[in-house]
Amino acid sequence: MIRVLLVHETPLLRSALAAALGADPELRVEATSWREASEGDRITRADVCVVDTDTPEPGAPDRHLPLLDLGRRLRAGSTALLVLAATGRPGLVRRATEAGALGYVSKDAEPDRLAKAIRMTAEGHRYVDEALAPDFIGATTIPLTPRELHVLSLIADGCSPAEIADRLHLSRGTVRNYVAAVTRKTGARNRVDAVRVSREAGWI
Amino acid sequence: MIRVLLVHETPLLRSALAAALGADPELRVEATSWREASEGDRITRADVCVVDTDTPEPGAPDRHLPLLDLGRRLRAGSTALLVLAATGRPGLVRRATEAGALGYVSKDAEPDRLAKAIRMTAEGHRYVDEALAPDFIGATTIPLTPRELHVLSLIADGCSPAEIADRLHLSRGTVRNYVAAVTRKTGARNRVDAVRVSREAGWI
Structure with a gap:
């Protein structure tokens, strides 16, 4: 049994x-x-x-x-x-x-x-x-770093780049760089698309 | 039977x-x-x-x-x-x-x-x-019009405001107005958040 x-x-x-x-x-x-x-x-x-x-x-x-x-x-x-x-x-x-x-x-x-x-x-x-x-x-080939995944999940949760900067104690410029990297690495057209692509793949 | x-x-x-x-x-x-x-x-x-x-x-x-x-x-x-x-x-x-x-x-x-x-x-x-x-x-109290829902579902699909304007034969300013209305009506913080809120409610 x-x-x-x-x-x-x-x-x-x-x-x-x-x-x-x-x-x-x-x-x-x-x-x-x-x-x-x-x-x-x-x-x-x-x-x-x-x-x-x-x-x-x-x-x-x-x-x-x-x-x-x-x-x-x-x-x-x-x-x-x-x-x-x-x-x-x-x-x-x-x-x-x-x-x-x-x-x-x-x-x-x-x-x-x-x-x-x-x-x-x-x-x-x-x-x-x-x-x-x-x-x-x-x-085995996830394109995103843990930090990028964190930023992306905050975007998916509806946070603005300014809020993300506040929460992660980063400058807004750094957050913008993360968002750009995430968008590029996921082959997305913009950040909404990056959320969609990553969710479909199960990354976030 | x-x-x-x-x-x-x-x-x-x-x-x-x-x-x-x-x-x-x-x-x-x-x-x-x-x-x-x-x-x-x-x-x-x-x-x-x-x-x-x-x-x-x-x-x-x-x-x-x-x-x-x-x-x-x-x-x-x-x-x-x-x-x-x-x-x-x-x-x-x-x-x-x-x-x-x-x-x-x-x-x-x-x-x-x-x-x-x-x-x-x-x-x-x-x-x-x-x-x-x-x-x-x-x-019975869906806050969004059919047109706003259409715009929102295109955003959710990863389209940029410019692409949406092209696809729906609207000016970019009109699309911006729709996006602003959708964000306000759903009580969202931004357009990514509007997608999240509306998806959770099952509107899109």
Whole structure:
């Protein structure tokens, strides 16, 4: 019997996924939200923690932080981290790698592939969906520095260059340089476009 | 027996939702993607067509169009449209209303609530989740005109004001006025922020 903790932000889809996995007699599935998963010791009592990397939480600029934090806590126990990722978004794969994920399942897959990945990772084996392979290559070539990513996420959050300068204790000229670098490196037409491009790639 | 066509863009979640609903002996569930749903006559052979309003299709600026188009085709037959919507995004509810949806189920609900809504709408009754009621009120008070929404969606797509002026055959001054109006009306700090605010509300 494999104990699975499924973490997903959308209750309807979370329940459905838990029901689909729960039909497998070898899996004992518990489903929860990010917030609940981060409290108590539920996650470390599971053999495998399945997490959707794309948590659409409007208005949460640090929405990608929980994965890193979750990974840190899982490594302290013996729970394997298995992520669900949309294809074509190398930033998601990169964050999952940084969080120490052992399994990577494409959201284009069928639930039986996910069940297979759960079995593999429960035994300590790595599992990577073929469909995500190009994103692993993309994930190693992120064009932006951590500082540039920080500036870009503040832009995405609606901050003006002046506000960013204040918040990061930089001159406005320096912020302008960062914005120009981000726009150029992402091949974007302007800063709104840089936000769009980077969000689609999963960098921010 | 109620024939249900489930339209969702993410195969893994689509299969899981279909499996969860399919456990109900009264429902015969078929699942498909937007693209497949819009071809042939599958949708009009169903009693109820269940659609997730939030189709995260990166790089598709007209990603909200299919719902209107789908609604038009369903009205031609006798298939009821039932939408799944995240709460707090009145723009999604508004688009669903415009598409002629009969059922509105919150994605915070459990699958058994969705099954109930499917039964109601299959019999021609309206079904609205209580959790979505505030969004119906919000949906009637969209602050932006169709033209302003068009300008905003072009900004969101990465167009510069000059490009927008060219595409809409407007002067740059007029575009600047639209951008200023959009920013003011959405209570945003700047145009990037206006895109963020409007996307979160589901207007674009």
